[in-house]
Amino acid sequence: MQRRRVIRSIASLATLPLLAPLARSASQAINVVVPPLTKSRQAWRQLLPPMAYAVLFEEATERAFTSPLLAEHRDGTFICAACFLPLFAANAKFESGTGWPSFTRCIPGHCGFKADHRLAFEERTEYHCIRCGGHQGHVFDDGPPPLGKRWCNNGVALNFVPRGQALPAWRT
Numbered sequence: 001m002q003r004r005r006v007i008r009s010i011a012s013l014a015t016l017p018l019l020a021p022l023a024r025s026a027s028q029a030i031n032v033v034v035p036p037l038t039k040s041r042q043a044w045r046q047l048l049p050p051m052a053y054a055v056l057f058e059e060a061t062e063r064a065f066t067s068p069l070l071a072e073h074r075d076g077t078f079i080c081a082a083c084f085l086p087l088f089a090a091n092a093k094f095e096s097g098t099g100w101p102s103f104t105r106c107i108p109g110h111c112g113f114k115a116d117h118r119l120a121f122e123e124r125t126e127y128h129c130i131r132c133g134g135h136q137g138h139v140f141d142d143g144p145p146p147l148g149k150r151w152c153n154n155g156v157a158l159n160f161v162p163r164g165q166a167l168p169a170w171r172t
């Protein structure tokens with residue numbers, strides 16, 4: 001009963017004109033939509049090193065244990081190597097032992113998904129940068145608690161920006 005009263009009083013507060021702008025900006029922060037970047041494959045091919053292009057736009061997979069990002073343990077942000085949209089916070093990275101940089105979660109709203117049927121024995125969930133569509137990796141259900149997800153990422157599809165260094169402007 002008391003809890004219901006508290007909820008009701010918060011609800012009535014939110015309707016006060018003074019607080020309405022605050023409530024609106026809070027809901028915008030939750031529902032941020034990243035506008036898509038449309039760029040031709042040819043343009044990406046000219047911008048990116050061959051292996052990064054092959055992974056990001058032809059869904060190739062880098063060889064396991066080859067990414068320098070496996071040894072990256074500093075605080076910072078992992079951004080899409082194509083369009084520079086931030087995809088993972090450093091505190092989401094964990095040691096999976098798989099040979100690919102692995103994360104527990106993507107920054108909310110920054111990854112898109114599709115079913116990948118290329119392996120005959122397993123349907124996998126592909127994920128990509130929501131902005132440029134660049135393929136990043138696959139997400140599996142065998143990650144550590146509490147989320148239980150393992151975002152298995154091609155290192156070549158990411159750049160790392162250490163904390164204290166400015167994030168680059170999104171590529172246009």
Ligand SMILES: [Zn+2]
Pocket residue numbers: 080081082083084085129130131132133134
């Ligand atoms: Zn991108």
